[in-house]
Amino acid sequence: EAGVAQSPRYKIIEKRQSVAFWCNPISGHATLYWYQQILGQGPKLLIQFQNNGVVDDSQLPKDRFSAERLKGVDSTLKIQPAKLEDSAVYLCASSSSGWTDTQYFGPGTRLTVL
Amino acid sequence: QQPVQSPQAVILREGEDAVINCSSSKALYSVHWYRQKHGEAPVFLMILLKGGEQKGHEKISASFNEKKQQSSLYLTASQLSYSGTYFCGTVRTSGAGSYQLTFGKGTKLSVIP
Numbered sequence: 001e002a003g004v005a006q007s008p009r010y011k012i013i014e015k016r017q018s019v020a021f022w023c024n025p026i027s028g029h030a031t032l033y034w035y036q037q038i039l040g041q042g043p044k045l046l047i048q049f050q051n052n053g054v055v056d057d058s059q060l061p062k063d064r065f066s067a068e069r070l071k072g073v074d075s076t077l078k079i080q081p082a083k084l085e086d087s088a089v090y091l092c093a094s095s096s097s098g099w100t101d102t103q104y105f106g107p108g109t110r111l112t113v114l
Numbered sequence: 115q116q117p118v119q120s121p122q123a124v125i126l127r128e129g130e131d132a133v134i135n136c137s138s139s140k141a142l143y144s145v146h147w148y149r150q151k152h153g154e155a156p157v158f159l160m161i162l163l164k165g166g167e168q169k170g171h172e173k174i175s176a177s178f179n180e181k182k183q184q185s186s187l188y189l190t191a192s193q194l195s196y197s198g199t200y201f202c203g204t205v206r207t208s209g210a211g212s213y214q215l216t217f218g219k220g221t222k223l224s225v226i227p
Contacts, residue, residue, distance in 0.1 A: 033215075040219075041219055041220070042116075042201045042203075042217030042218055042219055043156065043201070044216075045214065045215055056213075056214055091155060099143065099144060099205045099213045099215065100161065100163060101161075102158045102161065103146070103158060104158070105157070107154070107155050108155055
């Protein structure tokens with residue numbers, strides 16, 4: 001079974017630029033999550049999708065971050081404009097249904113904002 | 115609200131045991147445990163559900179005290195491969211009818227020969 005795919009793996013941008021990350025979850029997984037992990041800390045949930053609908057985006061900084069999951073499969077997370085404090089690893093995870101199921105994480109995208 | 119993990123770091127010799135604790139000030143629906151090695155994504159270890167049901171990893175065990183909102187992860191006869199940072203994630207209702215997973219800051223475990 002193929003795992004969660006993410007791209008790019010690394011991205012370096014200057015502040016005020018925009019950036020987009022892509023995630024392809026495990027086939028058949030209805031729930032998709034985006035996390036932000038700052039160095040030395042645990043992952044922080046940004047947004048959760050159930051199929052193509054948003055379940056929870058309470059911790060997503062909506063003035064600069066946006067995410068979509070068209071057709072209930074792939075998802076993109078965008079930051080516009082980026083700030084220095086956005087430097088982090090952005091992790092995508094998926095699970096077959098909800099919180100009682102295992103979350104499988106992708107390899108992450110390491111973002112550096114200069 | 116972020117759960118509190120203890121200890122922050124621990125060093126073990128191969129074969130020794132360790133306990134990692136996770137506590138929350140809020141009522142919990144479930145507790146998740148993950149291990150993350152340096153530069154890699156977190157890997158699932160175990161889920162503990164309210165009501166006592168336990169799922170998980172064959173070589174590592176855990177408990178969940180719902181009344182105290184605490185969970186403990188038990189690693190016995192540690193192996194070098196156990197090294198990494200262990201995160202607990204607590205799931206509670208977010209107030210909007212959905213559930214929210216919040217991770218602790220992690221416990222760094224180092225197993226030495």
